Amino acid sequence: MLDAWAEHGSPLLIGGEPVTCDRRFETIDPATEEVIGLAADATPALLDAAIAAARRAFDTSGWASDLDLRVRCLRQLRQALERHAAELRELTIREAGAPRFLTHGAQLDQPVADLGWVAGLAETYAWTRDLGRAAPMGIASDRYVLREPVGVVAAITPGNFPHQITLAKLGPALAAGNTVVLKPAPDTPWCAAVLGRLLVEETDLPPGVVNIVTGRDHALGALLAADPRVDLVSFTGSTATGRAVMRGAAETLTKVFLELGGKSACVVLDDADLAGACAYAAFAAISHAGQGCALTTRLLVPRARHDEAVHLTARTMARLGTGDPADDRTVCGPLISARQRDRVEAYLRLARAEGGSFATGGHRPDRDRGFWIEPTLITGLTNRSRTAREEIFGPVLVVLPHDGDDDAVRLANDSPYGLSGAVHAGDLERARAVARRLRTGTVSVNGGIWYGPDVPFGGYKQSGIGREMGVAGFEEYLETKSIAEPARRTEGASA
Template identity: 65%
Template sequence: MSLLPTDSSRLLIDGKLVSGGGGEFDTVNPATEEVLGAAADANGADMDAAIQAARTAFDSTSWSRDHAFRARCVGQLRDALKADVERLRAVTVAEAGAPVMLTSGPQLEAPIDDLTFAAELAANYTWETDHGEAAPMGMRSHRTVRREAIGVVGAITPWNFPHQINFAKLGPALAAGNTVVLKPAPDTPWCAAEVGRIIAEQTDIPPGVVNIVTSSDHGLGTQLTTDPRVDMVTFTGSTATGKSVMTAAAGTLKKTFLELGGKSASIVLDDADLGGAVGMTAFAVAIHAGQGCALYTRLVVPRAKYAEAVEIAAGTLGGIRAGDPTDPRTVCGPLISERQRARVERYLEIAKAEGGRIVVGGKRPEYQERGWFLEPTLIADVDNSHTVAREEIFGPVLVVIPHDGDDDAVAIANDSPYGLSGQIWGSDPGRIRRVTDAVRSGTLSVNGGVWYSGDVPFGGYKQSGIGREMGVLGFEEYLEAKLVATGL
């Protein structure tokens, strides 16, 4: 029996599951190109109702002040998601094209577990700090700083890791005392709609605290961003769209948290295990068809070992099949849409036109008759000025660039508009420390270290975004600071 939902065409607005004013739109399986079913297609009136519900819930209930109740509700949501995890897994594989092996980690189960950290913060965070007495201008006062919820949060999320990103926003925002309007990507509406169903049917989260609005209309994101009833917008997606969100939010001076693109470098120092460093970097770029903002898509290797590195990377990528995401052996599934595959293919044509060499891959796999698949691809004979070395491709594509020593490798890594993540491979701790100090990015992996976890911050430098998600820093993005001075 299929675990796919038979009735996910519902919005969650003010605690009720309702139909969309715009009717319904199709959600499609990217591995088969088949229509899975229908999702609720919200219109502007639906978004208006969701924003008003969130505003009313924040202004007229004790949600923002009852820390213990919020902790219980977030924990309750975690438990309800775990109880229905097999249905959520089926939806994620079918709708996002996520390889099923990833759903036991960052595509589903890990972000559900991360809600535990958010619930614990709600219960144990220091909400008020005593700053003691002082006499500014000769007037004695006792000062305290309170941390309070910002208010109504508009969350706009992408399709590549829908649960991870949705929960990384919902968990901290709710734990901090905010109410939320979530606008998920139209490519993965069921992933969000199922969470809305679980909230409505299996938790004590009050009406209006969480509202989930699926729609094929990208304009609803702009509506959410510009509405003065919304106090903050948190957006994950492309840098170009992030700039538009920031511009739109400026009209009401609302806070914006932006988690944007990346073109992260994997730096291999000359004392590293070349085979392990290159092989692991190449393998990682094929995960989920390269549809991850923090993947290491530039492999920066010592010039003297360049030819050997290209050979190792080619062997790794050439051995990875773009396959059925329901197969537990699959690492590289389909791209999310025909549009996205065509975008990646355009970059491959640009690479060839600029003198790059497609070493392996670069084609639609002959063994896949349906689905938006692309072979894992390696591009050589480029430098850091080439388009494919500078722009985010969002596909299973790795470029190899030679460096002439540690300083040159750092310069190559930093010569990018992005600064989201990075990776360093080497054996000398002193050299590694100097390189990690010099690379300007929000996260760094050393010799395969894993930086992803709900209790530590994630985010980037430069045009990779503003703010941090997850960890205490991510939780505090959703708080205001209020100083109270009492005369003595």
């Protein structure tokens, strides 16, 4: 399959059929800059056909009302992805530059397994809720609430976690009874195209329920978000692009879900295991070259232990270094593209201009090819600097001193973002107290892992609108309908 795509290009999926495209673009291995192959470069006309197919499938097929079929298709998709896991793993490493160890977690295996949880939720969900009888204005009425699918979902995804983010949208959207047009990032078109092929060949999914449109033109996403035939836009990406999505959707008052950027803080209190906390912060900040919106990229440490924390963190980051993503031992692989590497380097220059210095890293490693940046620890900045406030999306960690719990909370919350965070303390109750004060959607306490299919994920402030995953994420894809009927006579009542 992939060998054929290398020469002829991966197809689109429109109306249940693979669709070839005269226009194609190259997909690149970010570790080597080698061309992996070609992907379909869709035109606006092909996007229009995909939206029409999704609209038709929702309006005229029985998909929205057939819960058993939806659950069966989700379980078939999970099984198909598991059967092809070895091929998908190698593809994800090559196309996304994902370290191999992550493909055994959030990059592949975990989101595939999560489809089973979503299918189970749909089976047990209370689609109808009885509100009982009331007599507003003296009219006895029986009332109930229905939960129904929104309709056509536009799913627009980035390339950093191509399977996890795609399946976190596709799974609940389909379980809820919606149809979908997926527009994946141009950096990872093959990861999406493989999904489309498996849906056609190894599931009972009706034609048009899922449509996949790849393309290098970001304007396709804008067209999709603004189309009046779309009922919900589910977007993950930068805050700047999220604002554009909202503006486009505002014309038709289309519902939006936005999972956006972050500049999350790892807060270390003065009774914490400093070495353990710094190792955690170093590992988190540079995993997958820092290309994760929920990664902690500000390290807040007690002022009295600042220099020690810098030494411990820099040592760990330097020891981890960069490596071939195909190697099991690699934590920090390449950035996804030359454009992203250039963006990170611009922030490194800015950090110096703002008065910062590098305790480790700050440059490209000595590699002939690929889009690499060394794991970098920046010191000497304040929380008002742009480098400490803006999302860099690279293996860059800024360390900042704090003067106690209240000051740490103030610094952590002094951000336009509020996506994630972490707290490390020797006293668990103290850590919990700080965690509760952080204005952020998820918090890890002393290394706890919050990721899971049942855990709502999303942010405060400019980190987004709504939640993905969990029951809350599932309900993003539902509408609420309230119905009232004349009160039914009880048995034995007089005529």
